[in-house]
Amino acid sequence: MFGKHLLGWAFNPQKCDNTFADWYYFCELGWAKIWAKQNLFLELTHIMTNFHSSQIPIAMTIAGSDSGGGAGIQADLRTFAFHCVHGTNVLTCITAQNTQGVTRVDAMSPESVTAQFESVMIDMRIGAIKTGMLLNQEIIKTVAKKLVAFGFGNVVVDPVMVSRTGAQLIDDEAIKTMRDVLIPLAAISTPNRYEAQILANMDIHTLEDMQTAAQNIYKLGTRSVLVKGGGMTGDLKAVDVWFDGDRLEVLQTEVIDTNHTHGTGCTLSAAIAANLALGKPRFQAVQEAKNYVTEALKYALAIGKGQGPVGHFFRQFKDEMQHLEIFA
Ligand SMILES: Nc1ncnc2c1ncn2[C@@H]1O[C@H](COP(=O)(O)OP(=O)(O)OP(=O)(O)O)[C@@H](O)[C@H]1O
Numbered sequence: 462m463f464g465k466h467l468l469g470w471a472f473n474p475q476k477c478d479n480t481f482a483d484w485y486y487f488c489e490l491g492w493a494k495i496w497a498k499q500n501l502f503l504e505l506t507h508i509m510t511n512f513h514s515s516q517i518p519i520a521m522t523i524a525g526s527d528s529g530g531g532a533g534i535q536a537d538l539r540t541f542a543f544h545c546v547h548g549t550n551v552l553t554c555i556t557a558q559n560t561q562g563v564t565r566v567d568a569m570s571p572e573s574v575t576a577q578f579e580s581v582m583i584d585m586r587i588g589a590i591k592t593g594m595l596l597n598q599e600i601i602k603t604v605a606k607k608l609v610a611f612g613f614g615n616v617v618v619d620p621v622m623v624s625r626t627g628a629q630l631i632d633d634e635a636i637k638t639m640r641d642v643l644i645p646l647a648a649i650s651t652p653n654r655y656e657a658q659i660l661a662n663m664d665i666h667t668l669e670d671m672q673t674a675a676q677n678i679y680k681l682g683t684r685s686v687l688v689k690g691g692g693m694t695g696d697l698k699a700v701d702v703w704f705d706g707d708r709l710e711v712l713q714t715e716v717i718d719t720n721h722t723h724g725t726g727c728t729l730s731a732a733i734a735a736n737l738a739l740g741k742p743r744f745q746a747v748q749e750a751k752n753y754v755t756e757a758l759k760y761a762l763a764i765g766k767g768q769g770p771v772g773h774f775f776r777q778f779k780d781e782m783q784h785l786e787i788f789a
């Protein structure tokens with residue numbers, strides 16, 4: 462394309478939109494250089510096309526919008542970008558939300574969810590998908606149906622049902638559908654403490670409880686499960702439990718002393734999906750994602766009157782914004 466453009470310009474300079482640099486190039490360097498430049502463009506176009514089709518990892522988030530920008534698709538897309546993974550998104554609902562809570566939720570129609578999903582899937586090679594807030598039974602069923610129709614198995618299901626503070630976010634019917642229909646399609650499910658209590662049908666207070674819950678949830682059909690500890694107390698806040706039918710692992714990092722934990726769960730599942738899209742094995746994808754969340758928590762942003770979001774782009778913040786004292 463660039464080559465053709467340059468050729469057109471060379472034969473008819475008035476009709477093409479060229480820069481002064483190109484004009485100078487034409488006058489000063491002569492035809493031989495023009496042809497060299499054209500060939501360089503052709504070469505670059507070739508490289509870009511090849512890069513496009515085979516090397517750029519792509520992930521998808523099927524989730525809700527958070528107007529405050531800390532959780533939901535906003536957190537997911539930032540997380541994908543951090544991992545140099547192109548992010549696509551299927552919007553399920555729009556929340557009016559800030560660092561203090563959610564004041565309104567509007568659901569997208571199942572038809573819209575289907576159209577968004579199909580539009581992306583028929584055009585791009587998606588490496589991994591994560592699901593977040595799916596809100597109601599109809600949307601959960603729609604997503605499950607589409608995953609089956611496209612035979613897509615590399616899915617991280619973050620079963621957003623109960624907030625970390627224990628508030629139920631979706632109705633009982635939707636919870637049942639999540640457990641019976643979507644969790645069995647997951648490569649990895651990532652319930653928080655309260656979601657794990659519902660899915661495993663037990664109370665969770667100790668590390669042993671988290672381990673038992675992980676094993677119970679595995680029986681629902683998910684290929685592996687990570688029970689997250691953010692809703693626990695003390696050191697267990699930074700402990701997650703992994704079970705894949707074979708390995709039972711405890712993943713522990715340091716506890717970060719901050720109130721600004723909004724969107725940790727979204728960020729974790731998006732980072733897992735990004736790592737899967739990068740071709741990493743499941744357990745490694747989870748380990749690296751947990752380390753990413755821990756680092757992002759260290760640079761959590763003290764914005765708003767409530768719980769601020771984690772600092773997804775801590776690498777840039779570390780160097781450029783330290784002096785602003787915005788961190789938790
Ligand atoms: N204070 C903390 N220090 C270190 N790690 C934490 C802390 N709080 C949460 N985490 C980690 O963050 C990840 C997300 O877990 P969490 O239980 O907070 O998910 P969630 O409740 O789904 O989050 P969300 O707030 O997005 O709903 C887990 O790996 C958890 O261990």
Ligand SMILES: Cc1ncc(CO)c(N)n1
Pocket residue numbers: 524525526527532533534556558593594621723724725726727
């Ligand atoms: C849109 C959205 N998805 C997920 C969560 C859970 O953190 C949230 N608060 N908001």
